[in-house]
Amino acid sequence: HPVLENISDRLRLEDWSVRVVYRGGEIIGLLPIASQMLGLAADIGTTKLAVYLIDLETGQTLASTGEMNPQISYGEDVLSRISYANQHVRGRYTLHDRLMSTLNKLAADLCAQIGANYEQIVDAVLVGNTAMHHLAANLPVRQLGEAPYVPAVSEEMNVPAGQIGLMIAPGANTHFPPNIAGFVGADHVAMLLASETIYRAESGQVSYPVIALDIGTNTEISLIFTDRKSGRVRVLSCSAASGPAFEGAHIHDGMRAAPGAIERVQIDTGGIRLHTIGNRPPVGICGSGILDAVAQMLDNGILNHRGALHTGHPQVRQGSRGRGELLLAPATSTGHGNEIVVTREDVHEIQLAKAAIRAGIEVLLAEAGISAVDLATANGVSFIVAGAFGTYIHLPSAIRIGMFPTLPLERFAQIGNAAGIGARQILLSEKRRQYAGQIANQIEYIELANHAGFNRLFMQALFFQ
Numbered sequence: 395h396p397v398l399e400n401i402s403d404r405l406r407l408e409d410w411s412v413r414v415v416y417r418g419g420e421i422i423g424l425l426p427i428a429s430q431m432l433g434l435a436a437d438i439g440t441t442k443l444a445v446y447l448i449d450l451e452t453g454q455t456l457a458s459t460g461e462m463n464p465q466i467s468y469g470e471d472v473l474s475r476i477s478y479a480n481q482h483v484r485g486r487y488t489l490h491d492r493l494m495s496t497l498n499k500l501a502a503d504l505c506a507q508i509g510a511n512y513e514q515i516v517d518a519v520l521v522g523n524t525a526m527h528h529l530a531a532n533l534p535v536r537q538l539g540e541a542p543y544v545p546a547v548s549e550e551m552n553v554p555a556g557q558i559g560l561m562i563a564p565g566a567n568t569h570f571p572p573n574i575a576g577f578v579g580a581d582h583v584a585m586l587l588a589s590e591t592i593y594r595a596e597s598g599q600v601s602y603p604v605i606a607l608d609i610g611t612n613t614e615i616s617l618i619f620t621d622r623k624s625g626r627v628r629v630l631s632c633s634a635a636s637g638p639a640f641e642g643a644h645i646h647d648g649m650r651a652a653p654g655a656i657e658r659v660q661i662d663t664g665g666i667r668l669h670t671i672g673n674r675p676p677v678g679i680c681g682s683g684i685l686d687a688v689a690q691m692l693d694n695g696i697l698n699h700r701g702a703l704h705t706g707h708p709q710v711r712q713g714s715r716g717r718g719e720l721l722l723a724p725a726t727s728t729g730h731g732n733e734i735v736v737t738r739e740d741v742h743e744i745q746l747a748k749a750a751i752r753a754g755i756e757v758l759l760a761e762a763g764i765s766a767v768d769l770a771t772a773n774g775v776s777f778i779v780a781g782a783f784g785t786y787i788h789l790p791s792a793i794r795i796g797m798f799p800t801l802p803l804e805r806f807a808q809i810g811n812a813a814g815i816g817a818r819q820i821l822l823s824e825k826r827r828q829y830a831g832q833i834a835n836q837i838e839y840i841e842l843a844n845h846a847g848f849n850r851l852f853m854q855a856l857f858f859q
Contacts, residue, residue: 400564415516415563422565423516432456432514434501434562435817437581438522438530439463440472440611441641441650442782443496444814447504450517453822457504462650464492465529470638471611472525472577476539479529490532494559501562515562518555519569519821521813523579523612523633531570532558543576543841550831569827571820572834575841577633582614583834584816585780586629587826589809591618592833595627602772603764605755608780608813609787611638613751616837617758629833630761632840634754639743640681640783647722647734649678654729656683656722657786661690661709666722675729679722679736682786687722687736688744689791692858696720699858701741713737748797749855754842755799756851761840766799776805780812796859 415423415431425431433448440463447457468489469475479486498512505512520530524545528535531553533546551570555562571580585608586592594600595618603619613636621628642648642655649655653672656679660667668683670676679687691697696707703710703718713719713735723734759765769776777798779787785808792798798806819826842848 417517417567420565422567423513423563425514425516429514430510431516432505432510433821434504434515434518435814435821436497436518436520437584437811437814437817438493438520438526439581439782440475440523440526441466441470441638443500444782444811445497445500445504446814446818447501447508447510447515448818448821450822455818457507459500459504461496461500463526464496465489468492470643471635472523473539473635475529476525476535479535480539486529486532486535489529491559493530498559498561501560512561513563516566517569517821518560518562518566519571519817521571521580521584521817521820523581523610523614524573524576525579526581527570527573527579530558538576541843543843545573545576548573548575548834550827569820571817571827571830574631574834574837575633575839577612577635578614578631578837578839580830581813582608582616582631583830583837584814584820585614585812586616586618586816586833587819587830588812588816589778589780591616591778592627592629592836595620600774602774602776603762603768604772604776604778605758605769606778606780607751607755607784609636609640609751609784610781611636611641613754615751615754615758617762617764619762619764622763627836628762629837630758630840631837632754632758632842634750634842636747636750637743639747640685642678642680642684644743645679645684645740646737647678648684648740649680651680651682651782651786654678655680656734657686658788659683659686659690659722661687661694661696666709668723675727676723676734677729679734681783682788684736684740684744685795685797686788686791687720688741689788689794691720691736691741692794697741697858701738701745701856701858703738703741744795745856745858748792748795749852751797752799752855753848753851756855757840757842757845757848760847766801769799769805770801772805774805775807777801777807779806779808780810782811784808785810796855796857
């Protein structure tokens, strides 16, 4: 046993005065008498990691940090990572090791911020989509890349931290909440838990349907509604392959949200006005900026309904490949001395991303026999947008390009990284941990790739109105 084998030396080191940490009758740690008991919660996104250090006795978040997922160098999206894991002899282990190395570094950094030791972290909760969950737990992912896209494990898991290479207290446990399906994972369960949409529907606080989605490289979408026939609350979920365009990938001058990234665009007869993160000279455009730019281009007649730029428009010029492009920032005004443009290819990337999300929404509504009118006429919030990107998007722009249905703005709520909040709740409360399991069992998963109407809805959603 990792604790018992060193207990004699540890007791002498601490002069026979220690805090004994145990779970279910098993000793998981020995701490100095005055030290805090800490917990680690992590939201493992395909693109970004969000990690939180929690005081388990007060529930306070003591420190938090974020970093790019190191696996991104092996593939920008879930399928490319699965492909890497399958095509290389030690591919899965490489992806697992890179992730754990970064999580360990971040955990150590957080401990250093508060003057603690990593051995004070006596419990951990990790959430992520199903592929990230499997790679964190060092489970096989081959089956996630092949129909019917079944997880190796759907149920919650409790794994000794040392078994997966997580450097926290020697006997500490790592909890993985349950997955739903091949591409809807524990992060979505955590988001639904934190948003309390299901609880409010079941307790009668909300009588209207609610869409809850977490925008990312994979956008997980749920529809919570009361079934007219049975009277019970149902939850339909799907995963839309929205891709990394909203992270700035595959965009000509795209970048992730960082100082100097264009995050807001306004176009009118007076010209183009830009707002950058940190009010720095522009050096690129991030996801919220390119979404804004496309919406503004539509409003000003620069784009047609197919996404092509009108070459006769005074603000459109001919690009290097003979196709129209919009000059957002001349070289003289940027932070790197190069022009920043929006190309036809950029617009197409946004069309693919927004069509995947909108088609997923429409599939769920159709399956439930609900229309966007039911969302629009609700007497409260009926459309919840979670995730780091979802926090910063300009909702009118998302509606304008057709990514979201046309609803009054007061129907929307942008709730930030709810998956991270849910992970912290699961870390701190056994009841919340059990409720996460109930949510997972309640969800009815719809595989978009097998849905008869998805391709038609996707093709419709590619066009602009």
